[in-house]
Amino acid sequence: MKPEPSSALFAGPFALATLSTPDGPEFPALVTPDGQALDLRDVFGDERLTTLDVLDRWETALPRLRAVAADAGPARTAVTDLRVHAPVAPRQVFQSGANYRQHVIDLHVAHRAPGDERPEGERRAEAAEIMDRRAAEDLPYVFTGLPSAITGPYDDVVLPAWAEKPDWELELAVVIGKAAHRVPVEDAPQYIAGYTIANDLTDRATVFRRDMPQIGTDWLRSKNAPGFTPLGPWIVPSESITDPDDLRVRLELNGETMQDESTADMIFKVARMVSYASQTARLLPGDLVLTGSPAGNGMHWGRLLRDGDVMEGTITGLGVQRTRCVAEGAA
Template identity: 35%
Template sequence: MKLATYLYQHTTSCGIVTDDGIINIPTATDYALHSVKEILIKGKSAFERLKSLPDSDVPRLDFDQIRLCAPIPRPGKLLALAGNYARHLEETRWQDKSLDRQAQCTNPWPFLMPSTAAVGCGATIPWPGYSDEIDHEIELAVVIGKPAYAVSPQQAPGCIAGYTIANDLSARSVSFRQGRTDRPRDAFFDWLMGKWADAFLPLGPWLVTADEIPDPHNLDLTLTVNGQVRQQANTDQMTFDVYRIVSFLSHLMTLEPGDVICTGTPHGVGLAENRFLRPGDVIDCTIANIGTLSNTLGPKPDTFYRAFIQ
């Protein structure tokens, strides 16, 4: 089942995506379900009521009648992993090639992002005023369906509601003060702050429930910019697989329905070849069995506020 969040007649709603349109859940059933997150929280009982709708004759909305939002518009937690593909680490020189596989697999590198970074398919991404180098990163994103605390990798599949696509955009040249004297950890925090801009984590186009993706570790990923392939890989190349990621994070914090976990990007980012995005670029992220997430990068601001910290 594909679950979408969208704007219809100026109201945010949720629906089931079918080949011939979208079933608007609030009007198709008398069961009180008004958001994808609500569906996840109610769990099995909600899915039981919804599973027959795609085969019914309930009315559909045409795709041109709606505007897609992120499947979970404001996730309680937005988590992501850095460096979860070995070739990406090598191309960005984050890690020495001489490290053996065991050393690379010590533990994941997770970080948090603000919920305001989430935006839907079709949205134009505003260019942040503190960077002039913007980069792309296609990622498989996991959506949590049940509370998870200290679960094992074997238990993790039962906590996953489904999957969507993420484009973890990065501002690579973050600078807040001209002539700054760099401190030892400035580079790390510049990288981290480069992930936090509004609308810098497009998600979508919808959530595909886990039963339709029985093996998330064999999915082709392709990212194009204006039709040109920039990233192409398979999720079987992850250092830490989906279930180990969920397990690890659940030992750090309680994962809750609607939390989103981005599982890392493969090689091919612009940073590796000093080839960054430009205003007006169309970025298409495609993952097998899910769909295509498409967004356009907006214009650069007239002025950059590099010196706003005095």
């Protein structure tokens, strides 16, 4: 699949992307909202430059990118003539769980424990109480994902044969712009280079270890198959996004709206998630902090992903990603 022409692909004067010609290598690009791309290898005079390299020098690169975006002189290529890849190959991926209040309540109801015969209203009230307590105690939930699960925003997603309940989870992804360790919440925005779209696919059947419940969740198995994290298409600089805590997150499945919620429903806001992750880990430029997914996943609708499904995800100001599901072994 390819990006479709649009009057404005994203918010702001420019975004970062990783592109390629049909037969050429990937290269970092500056993309303008009208869909024109400029090869940043030429701008920085480095044939081996990657988008991660640009993020590694973000504080000095950003002013230069602003100037290049405003200069109509350099030759540019239409994005529709190029292949769009995941915008960055991060070193680390941090994923936030249980961060949208309504989503977690719906999951709590859908994942009925064996032998739990309580009515739905009682279980929903229990989940709401848990969410309110987590917010009051200021305890986000963050775990790590694998960069190898990332794929492009228009690539096919292979559903493994073993995945019995593959599900979608559209999320706002934070892209780190400089190394961060033990950062206070009020300082966290300084460490954010920009934002992009992630679809954090999950096989619901393997989230919990049935062989030994005491082990808990199995995120390796349930979330990290190759291609289970479609990413992009663009990294939009944080200066172009007025309020990341009030963006519309929307996913359509075969043209039918499944998720449609504001990031305002997040229990822990963007700055808090970045700060929390940095209290333990050292965040590096290009790293991703996924901020959780809103209500409307497949478990809620009783309809999981299958061969031929097309997911289209949008977040305010960040563009559109469109991926098709293909069963493992299918042509």
